[in-house]
Amino acid sequence: MNDKLIVNVDKVKQVNTAAVYGMIDQQGPISRVKIAEQSQLAPASVTKITRQLLATGLIKEVAQQASTGGRRAISLMAEQGSYYFISVRLGRGALDISLFDLSGVSHAHDKLSVNELEQDPLTQELLDKIADFIEQHVSEQKQLIAVAVTLSGLVNPGEGIVVYTPHYQLRDCPLGEMIESRFGLPAYIGNDTRAMALAEHYFGATKDCLDSILITVHSGTSAGIIVNGQVFMSQHRDVGEIGHIQVDPLGQKCQCGNVGCLETIVSNTAIVARLQALIEQGSPSILEAGFTIEDVCFAAKQGDMLCRQVLQRVATVLGSSIAIAINLFHPQKIVLAGEIMAAEDILLPTIKQCIQHQALSSFADALPVQAAHFQNNPTIGGLALVKRALLDGSLLIRLINQKPE
Ligand SMILES: [Zn+2]
The missing domain is CATH 3.30.420.40 (ATPase, nucleotide binding domain)
Structure with a gap:
């Protein structure tokens, strides 16, 4: 198989998995039959994808009484409490850091001062503070799946690069890559206002x-x-x-x-x-x-x-x-x-x-x-970035690949 074909097969898998997860997340409880109808995927594909999602713990089966009576049908809905992630908002001279589950419940929060301004010492300080927070607040039972960072300025979210931020000397800084290599977790970097707009869209006033x-x-x-x-x-x-x-x-x-x-x-x-x-x-x-x-x-x-x-x-x-x-x-x-x-x-x-x-x-x-629905909630933008990575399938595929079928 040539490389291009492999890439396309992976992309198709991501798109189909995202479509199925999106329906379960937004319309659940929903049956496999209904998912197959709406997605126009073959029932066997839906069965395979839902099996993989069930293995990750991102969805669960629930029994529902059929509206016509008769036997109880099995439906699927999203399971939001099984995974956790870290969300950081880097502000001027301070950062907010939260531990969220996927439903948006915050399990821990800190506001810490930031002392450095220049790129190398600042990124070191940021990584160390995230590491300390994880050590203090994330027990082994809580499985971390991502780190999200939002800040003001210009960001290339696709590559996790901070192009420019007004409060610090960060220029074309590959912050996403740094976080990934330190913690072994996918990192999502975004402009704070754009991430907040997405949070309002997923969970708030513009839902x-x-x-x-x-x-x-x-x-x-x-x-x-x-x-x-x-x-x-x-x-x-x-x-x-x-x-x-x-x-x-x-x-x-x-x-x-x-x-x-x-x-x-x-x-x-x-x-x-x-x-x-x-x-x-x-x-x-x-x-x-x-x-x-x-x-x-x-x-x-x-x-x-x-x-x-x-x-x-x-x-x-x-x-x-x-x-x-x-x-x-x-x-x-x-x-x-x-x-x-x-x-x-x-x-x-x-x-x-x-x-x-x-x-x-x-x-x-x-x-x-x-x-807006979210006021004084600086780390909520990171929730939207992680949610987006689930809905576009990229984070789903990563989680599926970590689990044996
Ligand atoms: Zn101006």
Whole structure:
């Protein structure tokens, strides 16, 4: 057999296994007969694939009473509690690390400071911290199947390479390969906002639609665009850097080197800095000095006019940029995440008004705009990356190949 044919046979196996697992995961309990009908696979193939999946413990058999009465039929459903994985979110100066099972239940969580900035010492620190966490929290009974890492910046998820991240000196860093060789586990590396958008799609606020956009506002502004149930990407490259749309040609210098980008106005640091400057100039506010974005939202909700005005301006600028994204992608839902969503009652009406006036009416009418389901849940993005690897079959094949039939 030539190499090309072998590759194709493997690919077909992956696609068929993914199709069967996907049906069991999403429609289970489901019978083998129904899987064969829907997938148009031969019943013998379905039997073989389900036998392999049963051997991995990723699915289980359940007895169901047939609707017509008579004997109980055996159906299949996904088993989410049998495997565990590590999810890391690398943020500025700190990382969150969680131990999840496949249902998304967190069994352990730590927030740790990160001391290094340069590529070699930083990756060493990261690997050591993951190793320590595994030693502390993962007993031998808990079988680990993957490590997922999300971070802001640009990532090549297919090859597990961090192309660029704003908070550290990581450039074209093969982080996925490093994790695989240290721990012997598949590693999934992703941009944090794109992974969060996928988490919302699989488990959260956009579960009910195939096309959605998640906007996150933290130390910058970013978008995760889901098109047809998949993260919208160019060829292995990130898409969705909404934070660097220019909104003010005479504005402040952005960390990207350009001027007046959206995130020079819409980010936690920009909002706090603007309020600080206005207060120093004598504008009245209940806030004084040394406040955080949470304090700003709280003060705005208490009726502080200055905080409300600053947040209104943020909503206006953000709403215009979201309207552009709506015109480009025609999503079925917009969801927003970030600390500023504590003031969603102030922000959302203005954002919606901007969308009504600035996006095509047939795209904007009746378009839901709401808070994301996952707020303050930084490692949930990694769950989506592992789930995607199961649904596309790549992780399934790895697990099947580890088990004897
Ligand atoms: Zn910029």
